[in-house]
Amino acid sequence: MRYILALLLFFQVSVLWAQKNPYGLNIINSPQAYRASIKAHPEKALVDIKKAVPGVVLDIRYATKNNFMKQVMYPSARAFARKPVVEQLKKIQAELKKKGYGLKIFDAYRPYTITVAFYQKASDKNFVAHPKSGSKHNRGCAVDLSIIDLKTGKDVPMPTPYDSFSKAAAADYQDLPPAIKKNRDFLIGVMEKHGFRVMYNEWWHYDFRGWEKYELMDIPFEKL
Numbered sequence: 344m345r346y347i348l349a350l351l352l353f354f355q356v357s358v359l360w361a362q363k364n365p366y367g368l369n370i371i372n373s374p375q376a377y378r379a380s381i382k383a384h385p386e387k388a389l390v391d392i393k394k395a396v397p398g399v400v401l402d403i404r405y406a407t408k409n410n411f412m413k414q415v416m417y418p419s420a421r422a423f424a425r426k427p428v429v430e431q432l433k434k435i436q437a438e439l440k441k442k443g444y445g446l447k448i449f450d451a452y453r454p455y456t457i458t459v460a461f462y463q464k465a466s467d468k469n470f471v472a473h474p475k476s477g478s479k480h481n482r483g484c485a486v487d488l489s490i491i492d493l494k495t496g497k498d499v500p501m502p503t504p505y506d507s508f509s510k511a512a513a514a515d516y517q518d519l520p521p522a523i524k525k526n527r528d529f530l531i532g533v534m535e536k537h538g539f540r541v542m543y544n545e546w547w548h549y550d551f552r553g554w555e556k557y558e559l560m561d562i563p564f565e566k567l
Contacts, residue, residue, distance in 0.1 A: 366474065366475040366476075368475075368476075368477060368559055369558065369559070370455055370477070370481075370558070370559045370560065370561050371558050371559070371560045371561070371562065372455075372560070372561040372562060373562070374562060374566045374567075377389075377560065377562055377567070380558065385426070386425065386426050386427055387425060387426070387483075387557060387558075388425070388426050389423040389424065389425060389426075389452055389483050389560075389567055390423060390424060390425070390426050390429040391421065391422070391423055392422040392423065392424055392429055392432065392448055392451060393421070393422065395429045395432075395433065396429065396432050396433050396436050396446065397433075397436065398436065398440070398445055399432070399436060399445065399446050399447075399448060400445060400446065400447040400448070400491060401420060401421075401422055401447075401448050402447055402448070402449055402505075403417060403420035403421065403422060403448070403449065403450065404449055404450070404505065404506065405417045405450060405453075405457070406418070406419060406420035406421075407420075410506060411465065411506050411508070412460070412461065412464055416457055416460070417457075417564065418563070418564065418565060419564055419565070421564050422448045422450065422451040422452070422486075423451055423452040423483060423564070423567060424451045424452055424483050424484070424486060424551075425452075425482075425483040425484055425551070425557055427551070427553070428451075428483065428484055428486065428551045431537045431538050431539070431551070432446065432486070434537055435533055435534065435537050438533060438537075439490060439533065440493065443492065443493050443494060444490045444491065444492065444493060444499065445490065445491050445493050446488055446489075446490060446491075447488060447489050447490065447491050447498065448486060448487070448488050449487040449488060449489070449505050449506075449547065450480065450486070450487040451480070451483070451485070451486045451487070452480060452481075452483040452560070453478060453480035453481055453485075454481065454560065454561045454562060454563055454564075455474075455477055455478075455481045455559055455560065455561035456561050458471070458472050458474060458477060458478045458480065458481055459474045462474055466508070467508045469544065470506075470508050470544065470545070477559040479550045479551070479554050481559045481560055481561070482554050482557040482558065482559055482560065483557060483560065484550060484551040484553075484554035484557050485548060485549065485550050485551065485554070486539070486548075486549050486551075487505065487506075487545075487547045487548050487549075488547060488549065489501055489505065489530065489547055490526075490530055499526050499530075500522070500523055500526055501523065501526055501527055501530075501546060501547070502516060502519055502523055502524075502527055502546055503546070505547055506547075512544060512545055512546055512547075513543060513544045513545075513546070514527070514531060514541045514542065514543055514544070514545070514546050515543070527546050530546070531546070534549045538551060538552050538553075539551055539552065540552060
């Protein structure tokens with residue numbers, strides 16, 4: 344049932360937007376076009392993060408109702424990113440493991456249709472991408488994540504829960520306990536060392552440098 348509801352949502356929104364994007368965006372929205380793009384440029388392939396990164400933990404909130412939308416947005420709890428992005432995530436995971444930590448992924452590639460739905464419903468538009476430009480997530484070049492303690496399997500404490508719309512979610516927010524700020528800054532440092540840039544108002548969101556080379560996409564997971 345969850346799978347069917349997510350597909351219905353995707354279909355309802357995409358019908359309105361697929362005919363002609365009102366912002367004139369060039370969006371890859373067919374499996375055939377996607378396959379043609381990766382044939383010409385293999386590095387543009389969207390890779391299953393769980394299969395490629397040893398020991399990574401997935402907590403795909405949009406495959407559940409535990410998210411700011413309060414509804415299932417993805418038909419399955421999977422995470423994809425472009426090949427170079429995943430290659431860097433593997434290096435990050437290896438570095439974290441030496442220090443007793445591991446990656447937890449909340450979200451990665453996100454079909455453009457889902458970004459449209461987010462924008463239409465979000466109470467605070469500052470925390471969602473505008474459809475006129477799309478999201479780095481739509482390009483397979485953004486990852487939402489945190490870290491876990493490998494000994495306990497528990498989340499390392501961070502300033503806010505994932506997808507918080509509070510000012511404390513900002514990457515440079517200072518009114519925090521020293522230990523919490525240290526955890527956040529440690530994560531930011533590791534990610535930036537490997538080619539990512541944290542979003543200014545979301546400590547968990549990281550954009551891959553070079554995202555401009557990758558097209559916006561609107562292909563559901565099951566069609567990849």
